[in-house]
Amino acid sequence: MLTCPKCGSEYGYDDGTSYNCPECGHIWTDLSLENAKVKDSVGNELQNGDDVIITVDTKLGKDILKRGTKAKGIRILDEEYNGHDIDGKVDKFGSIYLKSSIVKKL
Numbered sequence: 001m002l003t004c005p006k007c008g009s010e011y012g013y014d015d016g017t018s019y020n021c022p023e024c025g026h027i028w029t030d031l032s033l034e035n036a037k038v039k040d041s042v043g044n045e046l047q048n049g050d051d052v053i054i055t056v057d058t059k060l061g062k063d064i065l066k067r068g069t070k071a072k073g074i075r076i077l078d079e080e081y082n083g084h085d086i087d088g089k090v091d092k093f094g095s096i097y098l099k100s101s102i103v104k105k106l
């Protein structure tokens with residue numbers, strides 16, 4: 001059984017060239033799954049709950065998030081928000097939006 005990445009149905013099946021979901025009609029492949037992964041600046045796959053550090057100084061309103069700042073318990077966003085694809089908790093700032101391309105998994 002294959003889990004549909006779109007609707008979560010467990011009745012996905014392999015027809016030899018791609019995977020199909022009988023419940024929502026979604027069709028996917030290993031390649032599309034690979035492309036859908038959220039990766040950090042060095043290519044590690046990121047998952048909900050990971051801790052990361054920020055790899056470049058980043059503007060946050062009037063403040064600067066310094067390179068090396070830790071963001072804890074990240075969450076992968078379902079949809080990108082202003083080019084940001086994850087959020088995480090940073091001391092003194094709380095939960096903020098981040099880009100996976102400027103973080104590194106700890």
Ligand SMILES: [Zn+2]
Nearest residue numbers: 004007021024
């Ligand atoms: Zn589905």
